[in-house]
Every structure is written in structure tokens, then in C-alpha cells.
Amino acid sequence: MSTETIITKSDYLAFLESPRHLWAIKNAVPQLPYDPLALHQMEDGKRAERLAYDYLVDLVKTRPGCRLLYQQNFEDGPYHTRIDFLIHDTLSNTYDLIEAKSSTGLDKAKHLPDLAFQLAILQKHLEVSRCYVLHLNKDYRRDGELELDKLFILADVTDDVKNTTLDVILDRAQALCVAQLENPTEAEHCYNPRQCPYPGICHPNLPDDSIYNIAYLRANKKRELLDLGVRDINDVPDDFPLNAKQRRIVDCAKNGHIHVEHDELARLFETFEYPLWFLDYESCISAIPLFDGHQPQQQVLFQYSLHKITQPGADLEHFEFLSFTPGNPYPHLMESLRHHLGETGTIFAWHKSFESSRNKELAQLFPDHAAFMDSVETRLFDLEDIPKEHIYYHPGFKGRSSIKVVLPTLIPELSYNELPINQGSKASVAWWRMNAGEMEETERVKTQQDLLDYCHLDTLAMVKLFEFFQNVLHSGESGKTS
Numbered sequence: 001m002s003t004e005t006i007i008t009k010s011d012y013l014a015f016l017e018s019p020r021h022l023w024a025i026k027n028a029v030p031q032l033p034y035d036p037l038a039l040h041q042m043e044d045g046k047r048a049e050r051l052a053y054d055y056l057v058d059l060v061k062t063r064p065g066c067r068l069l070y071q072q073n074f075e076d077g078p079y080h081t082r083i084d085f086l087i088h089d090t091l092s093n094t095y096d097l098i099e100a101k102s103s104t105g106l107d108k109a110k111h112l113p114d115l116a117f118q119l120a121i122l123q124k125h126l127e128v129s130r131c132y133v134l135h136l137n138k139d140y141r142r143d144g145e146l147e148l149d150k151l152f153i154l155a156d157v158t159d160d161v162k163n164t165t166l167d168v169i170l171d172r173a174q175a176l177c178v179a180q181l182e183n184p185t186e187a188e189h190c191y192n193p194r195q196c197p198y199p200g201i202c203h204p205n206l207p208d209d210s211i212y213n214i215a216y217l218r219a220n221k222k223r224e225l226l227d228l229g230v231r232d233i234n235d236v237p238d239d240f241p242l243n244a245k246q247r248r249i250v251d252c253a254k255n256g257h258i259h260v261e262h263d264e265l266a267r268l269f270e271t272f273e274y275p276l277w278f279l280d281y282e283s284c285i286s287a288i289p290l291f292d293g294h295q296p297q298q299q300v301l302f303q304y305s306l307h308k309i310t311q312p313g314a315d316l317e318h319f320e321f322l323s324f325t326p327g328n329p330y331p332h333l334m335e336s337l338r339h340h341l342g343e344t345g346t347i348f349a350w351h352k353s354f355e356s357s358r359n360k361e362l363a364q365l366f367p368d369h370a371a372f373m374d375s376v377e378t379r380l381f382d383l384e385d386i387p388k389e390h391i392y393y394h395p396g397f398k399g400r401s402s403i404k405v406v407l408p409t410l411i412p413e414l415s416y417n418e419l420p421i422n423q424g425s426k427a428s429v430a431w432w433r434m435n436a437g438e439m440e441e442t443e444r445v446k447t448q449q450d451l452l453d454y455c456h457l458d459t460l461a462m463v464k465l466f467e468f469f470q471n472v473l474h475s476g477e478s479g480k481t482s
């Protein structure tokens with residue numbers, strides 16, 4: 001065993017994510033850049049941790065003989081950790097171990113190994129009395145100044161952590177072995193490389209349409225296919241056991257066929273009522289409630305785009321709202337939405353669970369509009385269901401139903417590629433930077449237009465896809481071929 005290899009807590013958590021991630025870190029394999037929203041959330045977590053520090057400073061003042069220790073380093077051989085917080089009871093000379101998390105609850109699968117790794121090291125040096133996760137209180141609603149004693153919850157997880165420590169001691173030894181491997185292929189990899197941070201080490205030269213595009217295929221099935229030497233979806237044997245949707249994804253990929261369920265499409269279209277509305281929201285998540293009435297980890301809604309078709313053959317109308325000056329966007333957004341969005345007609349969204357959650361938040365924040373927002377909810381239809389449920393499935397979707405995949409497959413002339421802001425995560429971060437006062441006026445004005453263009457395209461894309469599916473229905477044909 002090399003005496004130089006060190007396993008920090010971050011290394012250990014990377015090992016739990018996937019042994020190959022630890023190997024990649026230890027061997028300086030370049031990681032694909034983080035999504036802008038993931039970076040924002042990391043920074044947001046640090047902001048929450050600074051408030052956690054303030055909360056604990058106040059807490060310790062109420063406990064005679066106690067003092068707070070922050071970010072202390074400890075080692076046990078090759079295992080190193082930095083502890084977020086320790087409360088030292090100088091009367092009993094014992095310590096409480098506290099890990100601050102910006103989540104709104106306890107996540108035992110993640111938080112217990114994290115604390116147990118620290119405890120295993122710490123108990124070599126001092127007597128640990130209790131272990132806590134300090135997390136955000138999901139039920140807290142801001143009302144004026146932040147009340148830290150209500151914002152945070154100190155969850156006692158001592159018994160669970162102590163019960164996990166032995167497993168962690170065994171696991172961290174495994175992590176040390178993985179870190180010292182010459183070749184990453186000796187360590188396990190996961191079977192879900194779509195959001196892969198190190199594609200080069202697990203799946204070099206992965207075919208464009210691979211077995212990982214077969215939706216909801218279990219890891220054991222993927223392993224079976226890999227054992228058969230199959231990585232390209234076109235090589236999946238015809239008798240390989242798959243459910244109906246998975247088989248359709250494979251068959252459509254192999255023969256280039258488009259699958260259309262005309263009867264189901266007709267049934268759906270009969271349920272749609274004019275005027276038709278196409279709605280898309282943009283928001284940015286904030287760990288700490290920014291405005292009155294907001295809760296921890298709330299999505300702050302700052303923009304919408306809305307297209308309307310009053311009746312068959314009518315001109316397309318467009319409405320929009322964007323709050324792009326610092327401050328609470330909600331009052332004006334609610335007023336504007338109420339003004340633009342009529343009381344009747346089907347409202348289309350894409351991946352409607354997001355719009356639905358925002359509608360419910362609006363209903364809670366604005367009781368006067370709750371009945372209206374409830375009715376919006378009942379009128380909402382998820383246009384994504386059509387590709388997702390394979391009512392219309394094109395091999396170009398490659399097992400997915402995101403609008404960013406469906407749009408270029410069916411309407412290639414309408415593209416996000418040229419837009420400076422072309423993803424929801426970029427829109428979120430743009431609003432955050434503006435609200436935090438991080439934008440000069442020139443940049444703010446340009447970004448404002450970029451956001452309007454992006455959100456406009458989201459709902460225009462829905463209109464065009466709606467018309468596409470309508471044409472498929474009326475023509476009785478399958479639309480474009482690949």
C-alpha cells in the first residue's frame with residue numbers, strides 16, 4: 001500500500017457515487033464542466049453554510065461552557081477530513097459533531113456515510129457525544145428578516161451514524177484500494193452514463209445511439225448486453241427480453257420507423273379546448289428564502305412566455321413577462337399572468353410537473369388568486385406525454401422526450417443553437433446574477449433580450465409541435481422520416 005495516497009471525505013463520497021469517479025479524481029482525469037445551475041447551487045450551499053455558522057454561534061452562547069470550532073482538520077492514517085462544526089463542551093470535555101447541509105431534510109443514504117466517515121476519524125482523537133445534521137427547515141416561510149432559529153433544524157442522528165461507522169471503515173479501505181489501481185477498468189462503473197462526468201474512462205467511443213438510450217433499462221440488463229458485446233442499440237438481439245416501450249425504442253432505431261398511435265392521438269385532441277394556451281415558466285432555485293412567503297430551496301419564478309390560439313385558423317398571439325430588475329418578481333408576475341391568461345381553454349406545458357409546482361406555489365402565495373391557479377392546474381396538459389408515452393415516437397428521439405431533443409428532430413428549422421441563452425439552467429443563473437447586482441447595465445439589457453428570446457422559443461416550439469402532431473392526426477400519416 002502506498003503511504004502517499006490520501007482519502008479525504010470528498011474522495012470517499014466520490015467513491016460512493018462510483019468507484020471510477022474516485023479513480024478519476026486521484027488520477028487527475030479532466031472532468032466535463034459543471035452545468036451552470038450546478039455551480040450556482042454549490043455557491044448557494046456555501047451561502048447557507050455561512051448562515052448555519054451564524055446560527056451555531058448564537059446557539060453556543062446559550063450553552064454554558066461550550067465553544068464552537070469551525071472547519072478543523074483531522075487524520076487517521078491515510079484518511080483525512082475537515083469537520084464543518086464541532087461544539088466543544090469544556091465542562092465534560094466532549095464534542096458534538098455537526099454537518100451542515102443545504103437540503104430541506106435528512107437524506108440518510110447520503111448524510112449518514114458522510115458523518116460516519118468523519119466520526120471514524122474523529123473518535124481517534126476526542127470523545128464525540130452526539131452527531132447532528134444541520135439542515136434547512138422545509139416548513140419555514142420567510143416573514144421579514146431571516147429567523148435562523150426557525151430556518152435551521154438540528155437533527156440528532158447519533159445512533160444511525162454510530163451504526164454506519166463500521167461499514168464506512170470497511171468501505172474506505174476499498175476506496176483506498178481503488179485510488180491506487182493502475183487501471184480504472186478494474187473498478188466498477190455505473191450504467192447510466194447520460195450525465196457522465198468522465199465519459200472517456202468508462203465509455204470511450206460510445207455509439208451515438210447506444211444501449212443507454214433504452215429508457216428505464218435496468219442495470220442488470222445493461223450488464224447482460226455488455227457481456228454479449230453489445231453497445232450499439234442496432235446490435236440488440238431481437239429476442240433480448242425488453243418491455244414493450246423498450247422494444248419499440250430498439251426496433252424504431254433499427255428500422256428507422258416512426259411509431260404513431262393514431263387512435264390515442266385522436267382521443268387526446270378531442271379533449272383539447274380552444275382557446276389553446278402554451279405556457280412556459282423560468283425560475284431560479286434559492287436555498288435561502290429570498291422574499292417574504294418563500295421557503296428554503298424555493299424556485300423563484302421570474303419569467304413566463306405564453307402563446308395563444310383563440311380558435312382553429314386564428315393568428316398566433318404572444319404574451320410574456322420578465323422581471324429583470326432586482327427585487328421580488330412575484331407580485332407583478334401574478335398580476336400579469338392573471339391579465340394574460342384567460343379563464344378557459346387547454347393550457348399546454350412541456351414536462352408539466354414543473355409548471356404545476358409553480359402554479360401551486362402561486363396559489364399559496366396569493367390566496368386571492370388561488371381559485372384561478374387551481375383552475376389553471378386542472379386545464380394543464382403535458383404535451384411531452386405524446387413522445388414520452390410513445391403516442392408519437394421517432395427514432396431521432398433516442399429514447400428521450402425532452403423538448404431539446406424532440407424539436408430538432410421534428411422541426412429542425414426551429415433551433416435553440418443560435419440563442420445566447422439556450423438552456424433553462426443558463427436562464428436561471430442569468431436572473432440570479434442580475435438580482436445579486438452582478439451585472440452592469442449594458443449586460444443586463446442584453447441578457448434581458450436573450451431571456452425573452454429563449455422563453456419565447458420554448459412556447460413557440462410547443463405551438464409548432466402541437467401543429468405537427470395535429471397534421472399527423474389529420475393526414476393519418478406519420479410525419480417526417482429520419
Ligand code: SF4
Binds near residue numbers: 188192193203
Ligand atoms: S459511466 Fe460515467 S457516470 Fe458512470 S461511472 Fe463511468 S464516469 Fe461515472
